[in-house]
Amino acid sequence: MTTSSSTAEANKQLVLTAAQELFGNLDLTAIDRYWGDSYIQHNPLYPDGKEQIRALIQGAIDSGVPTNAEVKRVAADGDLVWIHAKSFFFGKELATVEIFRVENGKIVEHWDVIQEVPAESANSNTMF
Secondary structure, eight states, X not given: OOHHHHHHHHHHHHHHHHHIIIIITOOTHHHHHHEEEXXXXXXTTSOSSHHHHHHHHHHHHHHOOOOXXXXXXXXXXXXXXXXXXXXXXXXXXXXXXXXXXXXXXEEXXXXXXXXXXXXXXXXXXXXX
């Protein structure tokens, strides 16, 4: 394994662990373990910084609605890691693609594409 593929694999494992602990287990302490202090958010609905993540997850906890995140696919290239997931969040079934940038063992940047899974589809293909 080359250094770049070793780094990509380590980053992939970090993101998978962070995603499970925070979005799957709703463990707020994961934020301080896995997210960098200078966190850049590209989702236009949320500001930069770790506190917006904490507020989002705290809202999910407070809602009492069960959540779940099941990673279907993961890929990494250097400092970028992509996950394709099936999620249940705030009572909605979602298909998501999340892109994370890792720097010095912390998640420091994030992009996402989120689509609600419709009750009926125009084709027989799944979103996963």
